[in-house]
Amino acid sequence: MSVRNSKFVKLAVLACAMVTFSVVGLGSAHAEDVIKIAVPSPFTGAEAGYGDNIKAGVAMKVEEVNKAGGVNGKQIEAVYLDEQCDPKEAATVSTKIANDKDLAVIVGHLCSSAHLAALPTYVRIGVPAISPTATNVSISDKNKDKKGRVWSFRNVYRDDFQGGFLAEYIAKVLGLKKVAVFYENNDYGIGLKTAFVNKAKEIGLDVVGEEAYMKGAQDFTPQLTKLKSMDPQALFIAGYYAEGALIADQAKKMGLNVPKFGAEGLDNVDYIKLAGDAAEDTYMTTPFLAETASDKGKAFIEAFKARYDRDVDYMSANAYDAAGIVIEAISEVGPDRAKIREYLAAMDSPEKAYDGVTGVTYFDAKGDSQKPAFVKMVKGGAFVPAEKQMK
Amino acid sequence: MLEQQLVNGLTLGLIYALIAVGYTMVYGVIELINFAHGEIYMLGAFFCMTFITMFGLPLFPAILLSMVCCLALGILIDIVAYRPLRKAPRLAALITAIGMSIFLQNLAMVIWGSRPTPFPRSAVPAIFSETAFQFSNVNISWMQVFIYVVAISLMIGLYLIISKTRIGTAMRALAQNQVSASLMGINVNRVISFTFALGSSMGAVAGVLVAMFYNSMYPTMGYTAGVKAFAAAVLGGIGSVPGAMFGGIVLGIAETLGAGYISSPYRDGVAYAVMILVILFRPSGILGKAVVDKA
Numbered sequence: 215m216s217v218r219n220s221k222f223v224k225l226a227v228l229a230c231a232m233v234t235f236s237v238v239g240l241g242s243a244h245a246e247d248v249i250k251i252a253v254p255s256p257f258t259g260a261e262a263g264y265g266d267n268i269k270a271g272v273a274m275k276v277e278e279v280n281k282a283g284g285v286n287g288k289q290i291e292a293v294y295l296d297e298q299c300d301p302k303e304a305a306t307v308s309t310k311i312a313n314d315k316d317l318a319v320i321v322g323h324l325c326s327s328a329h330l331a332a333l334p335t336y337v338r339i340g341v342p343a344i345s346p347t348a349t350n351v352s353i354s355d356k357n358k359d360k361k362g363r364v365w366s367f368r369n370v371y372r373d374d375f376q377g378g379f380l381a382e383y384i385a386k387v388l389g390l391k392k393v394a395v396f397y398e399n400n401d402y403g404i405g406l407k408t409a410f411v412n413k414a415k416e417i418g419l420d421v422v423g424e425e426a427y428m429k430g431a432q433d434f435t436p437q438l439t440k441l442k443s444m445d446p447q448a449l450f451i452a453g454y455y456a457e458g459a460l461i462a463d464q465a466k467k468m469g470l471n472v473p474k475f476g477a478e479g480l481d482n483v484d485y486i487k488l489a490g491d492a493a494e495d496t497y498m499t500t501p502f503l504a505e506t507a508s509d510k511g512k513a514f515i516e517a518f519k520a521r522y523d524r525d526v527d528y529m530s531a532n533a534y535d536a537a538g539i540v541i542e543a544i545s546e547v548g549p550d551r552a553k554i555r556e557y558l559a560a561m562d563s564p565e566k567a568y569d570g571v572t573g574v575t576y577f578d579a580k581g582d583s584q585k586p587a588f589v590k591m592v593k594g595g596a597f598v599p600a601e602k603q604m605k
Numbered sequence: 606m607l608e609q610q611l612v613n614g615l616t617l618g619l620i621y622a623l624i625a626v627g628y629t630m631v632y633g634v635i636e637l638i639n640f641a642h643g644e645i646y647m648l649g650a651f652f653c654m655t656f657i658t659m660f661g662l663p664l665f666p667a668i669l670l671s672m673v674c675c676l677a678l679g680i681l682i683d684i685v686a687y688r689p690l691r692k693a694p695r696l697a698a699l700i701t702a703i704g705m706s707i708f709l710q711n712l713a714m715v716i717w718g719s720r721p722t723p724f725p726r727s728a729v730p731a732i733f734s735e736t737a738f739q740f741s742n743v744n745i746s747w748m749q750v751f752i753y754v755v756a757i758s759l760m761i762g763l764y765l766i767i768s769k770t771r772i773g774t775a776m777r778a779l780a781q782n783q784v785s786a787s788l789m790g791i792n793v794n795r796v797i798s799f800t801f802a803l804g805s806s807m808g809a810v811a812g813v814l815v816a817m818f819y820n821s822m823y824p825t826m827g828y829t830a831g832v833k834a835f836a837a838a839v840l841g842g843i844g845s846v847p848g849a850m851f852g853g854i855v856l857g858i859a860e861t862l863g864a865g866y867i868s869s870p871y872r873d874g875v876a877y878a879v880m881i882l883v884i885l886f887r888p889s890g891i892l893g894k895a896v897v898d899k900a
Contacts, residue, residue, distance in 0.1 A: 436614075
C-alpha cells in the first residue's frame with residue numbers, strides 16, 4: 215500500500231514538474247528574435263467556436279507579416295491563451311499575461327464578461343489591449359489607470375450604439391410596432407437589451423415581452439411559447455449565433471414566423487447553417503459588410519475563403535485588423551508596453567487612423583472606435599446587405 | 606399555453622430519461638457515478654452525423670451504427686478507466702470518470718472542431734418538421750412524436766431486458782450483492798460490461814434525438830445534459846430504472862414550466878430546486894427504496 219502510494223506521489227511530482235518546465239520553456243524560448251502578442255479568448259469549452267474565429271483572423275495577419283519579413287527583422291508570434299469566455303479564467307489568464315514581460319500587447323478578449331474581468335489587471339500593471347469584439351458599454355469607463363491613461367481599446371462599436379440603432383431600424387425603417395426581446399443572461403446580452411429597450415421606449419416601439427436564456431442552452435420553447443402568446447411582430451435576439459440559430463429554428467417550428475433582429479453576435483455563416491430556412495428574414499447590425507468593403511477588404515475576403523474554406527465573419531475580420539493595428543504599433547515604437555499604449559492613444563483622428571480591411575479605425579478618448587453599423591439580412595440562404603440601410 | 610408547455614416539457618423529459626437510465630444502471634450495479642456518460646451522449650450524435658455525411662448512410666442505419674459504436678465505447682471506458690479501480694475507494698473511480706469526461710470532450714473538439722455543427726438535414730425525413738397534431742393551441746410535430754415513440758419503446762425494451770432475461774436477472778443480482786452474485790457463478794465483469802453497453806446505447810440515441818430535434822450539436826453539449834440527467838436519476842431514486850425514467854420526465858416538465866411561468870433565467874435553478882426538495886423530503890428519491898447500507 216505505502217509502496218504504491220509513494221510511487222504515485224513521485225509520479226505526480228514528476229508530472230507537475232514537467233508541466234511547469236514546459237510552461238517556463240515556452241515563455242523563454244527565442245525571446246530575442248520573436249515579438250509576442252497575447253491572444254486571450256475561449257479556445258476550449260462551450261465558446262471555443264467563437265475563439266476559433268478570432269484565431270483565424272489573427273493567425274492570417276501574423277502569417278502575412280512574417281512572410282513579408284516580420285517587423286524590423288523580427289518574427290511575430292501570437293500566443294493563444296484559453297480563458298473559455300469565463301470571467302474567472304480570464305482573471306487568471308490576465309495575471310499570467312501581465313507578468314510575462316515578453317508579451318508586448320494583447321488582442322482580446324472576445325467576450326465582454328471576460329474582458330471586464332481581465333481589465334483591472336491590465337490597467338494596474340499597464341498592458342495595452344485591443345478587443346476586436348467586446349461591445350459592453352461599461353468597458354469604456356473601466357479602462358483608465360490613476361493617471362487617466364487608457365489601456366484598453368476596441369475596434370468594434372458599443373452595445374448602446376447598436377442596440378439603439380436596431381430599435382430605430384425596426385421602428386423607423388421597417389415600420390414595425392411590437393417586438394419581443396430574447397437576451398443572453400450575461401454582460402453582452404444584457405447591455406444590448408438595455409440599450410434596445412431604452413431606445414424603444416423613447417421612440418414608442420412596444421416591447422411586449424423580455425425573456426432571458428443561459429449561454430449554451432438548447433431548448434428555448436418555454437420562453438418562445440410565452441412570447442408567442444404576446445403576438446409580437448418581430449423578435450430581437452440579443453446574443454450569439456449558436457443560440458440565436460436555435461431560437462430562430464424553434465420559433466419557426468412553433469409557428470412564430472416573424473422577422474428576427476440581432477446585433478453582430480449573430481453575424482456568422484454558422485447562423486444560417488444551423489437555422490436553415492428559419493434564418494430567412496434575420497436582420498443584423500455588423501461592423502463589416504463584404505459588399506461595402508474596400509478593395510483591400512474584398513481581397514481579404516477572398517484570401518480568407520481560400521485559407522479556411524468558409525465565408526469570413528466579422529469577428530475574424532476585426533481580429534485581423536486588431537492584430538494589424540498592434541503590429542503597426544510594434545513596428546513603429548518597438549515591443550514596449552507603455553510606448554505601444556501611447557501609440558494607440560495617439561490614433562485619435564481619421565488622419566491618424568489605421569486603414570484596415572474593415573475600414574479606418576481610430577479611437578476616442580475612452581478607447582472606443584467610431585465605426586459605422588451596416589445592416590445585413592438573410593435572404594435565399596445567404597447574407598445580403600439589407601435593402602434599406604439607415605443613415 | 607399550459608398544454609403546449611407540457612408537450613415541450615415531456616419531449617425534453619423523455620430525452621433526460623434516456624440519458625438518466627444509463628447513470629442509474631451503472632450506479633445500481635457498481636455504485637459509480639459515470640460522469641463520462643454525458644460525453645457518450647454527445648459522441649452518439651457526432652458518430653451518427655459522421656456516418657451520414659462521410660459514408661452516406663440513411664438515418665436509421667446510422668443511428669443503429671452509432672448505438673453500436675457507443676456501446677463499444679462504453680465497454681472500453683469501463684475496461685480502461687474503471688475496471689483497474691474496482692477495488693479502490695469509490696472516490697478514485699469518480700475522479701477517473703471526470704477525467705474521462707474531459708478527455709472525451711476535448712477529443713471530440715480535436716476531431717470535429719469546436720464550432721457548433723448542424724445535423725445533416727437531408728438525412729432527416731421532411732415530414733419530421735411538419736405538424737402531426739394540432740389541438741386548439743397545442744402543436745405537436747412529427748419529430749416530437751418520433752422522440753416519444755423511440756424513447757418509450759426503448760424504455761419498454763430496457764425494462765423487459767432487465768426483468769425478463771437471464772442477463773437482466775444477473776444485473777439485479779449484482780446490484781444486490783456483488784460478492785454473493787459472483788459466488789453464484791455470475792461473471793461479474795461481463796455483467797458490468799453489459800450494463801455499460803446498455804446504458805451507452807441509450808445515451809447515444811438520446812444524443813441523436815437531441816441533435817435532430819434542435820439541429821445543433823457541439824462537443825460540450827454532454828456536460829449540461831449529463832448533469833441534468835444525473836439530477837433526474839437522483840430525483841427518481843438513483844439505482845432505480847423506472848425511477849430514472851420518471852425522474853427525467855418530472856425534471857423536463859418542471860424545467861419547462863419554471864421557464865414559462867416563473868422566470869426563464871432560473872430554468873436550471875427550478876430544475877435543481879425540485880431535485881433538492883425531493884432529496885430533502887424523500888432522500889431515496891421518488892421511486893427509490895430506502896436501502897440499508899451494505900455491510
